[in-house]
Amino acid sequence: MNIFVVNSGSSSIKYQVFKMPATEPVCSGLVDRIGLEGSTISYKTNVNGTGQSVSNTLDIPDHEAGLELVSQLLTHRDTGVISNPDEIQVVGHRVVHGGEYFKTTTRITPDLKQQLKSTFHLAPLHNPPAYSGIEVAEKIFKKAAQVAVFDTAFFQSLPPKAYRYAIPNNFYNEHNIRVYGFHGTSHRYVSALAAEYLQKPSGKLITLHLGNGCSMSAVKNGQAVDTTMGFGPLEGLIMGTRSGAIDPTVIFYLVDQLGYDIHQVSNLLNKRSGMLGLTGYSDMRDVTRAMQEGNAEAALAYDLYAYRIKKYIGSYAAVLNGLDAVIFTAGVGENDALIRKLVCADLDYLGIQLDEEKNGSREKGIREINTAASGVKILVVPTNEELEIAKQCYELQK
């Protein structure tokens, strides 16, 4: 089954094609800086071997233009992996917020699209581009089943004590205001791989997805029991441009005293805060460079970022009543040894002991970075949201 997976971000589209049940993608790539100066498109076949790659900088004004270009590459005489778009049988879309409506992977229908529109305000950075990705894919891949895989689905197992807020009940009953949790596709994928690696299906795990958006989850017996993101993907950890947890009193103050309207507050906390607000850079590699050059704001931002994570590790060790492994994943979690070091420092009370040399290694694949004496395993597990999406589409459609 030919499955095209689309992960639409606000200004990017990550994509892969799988010929399931094979789990190696036949091609993958990225359309980046959509609508900005210097848009780029990259495309690679036979991803882990000696395939062909294409990389171009050109004008890509919107998601439609981006997906059109991808479709041309997929069907290109020299580099293509299919001969025409109708050979794609399923397009799997990453949809960040499923709201109260969508609890599992679902075939996209006009009704689903309508309901998806009503979730735009809950995930303003993510759901609108996912929606336009769906609309464009429907036009290009006319014969394919369009399928949505929700970030929120993995957190359907949260118990009420973890997902309810202490506000009057009618806000939950009538308006579905509750914790949903995000990055579920990634937390599901890495926790399953870690449980397999540890040969402990009933393990007590803490997964740290540290990318542009960041979240953690507590996982027991393969099921999520708590997570740091909430009603929307703004709560919890400090992220590239998002503040994470903040006392709502700050919002009252911004509105009452500083004259902000609610859109300006949303813009501030979603797009101008986090590492960007603290250092001027949202990309962790830039923050690292600034810190190495002696920038004190960047050093403080690193401390804040790691300290927030450390507090949730303590909290989740209590929630799980024990801990078998801490798992780092996504762009920062997989690559930034300093963040891992700061997070794991002074946690020996919990049995967490990092091996600095192993932490510094750049080996690919799953790796263990704890000392031999550590009571808790510390793992780096590369995530692959696209593969997990493809697997779920395959299960739904086969």
Ligand SMILES: Nc1ncnc2c1ncn2[C@@H]1O[C@H](COP(=O)(O)OP(=O)(O)O)[C@@H](O)[C@H]1O
């Ligand atoms: N070698 C690296 N060292 C530190 N941070 C890195 C490295 N490579 C990628 N990152 C960071 O990972 C983040 C992006 O992670 P990613 O999982 O790709 O995010 P998203 O899927 O949300 O776009 C960026 O902040 C980037 O700087």
Ligand SMILES: CC(=O)OP(=O)(O)O
């Ligand atoms: C939910 C979320 O924050 O996603 P991303 O990390 O891709 O921005």
Ligand SMILES: [Mg+2]
């Ligand atoms: Mg991501």
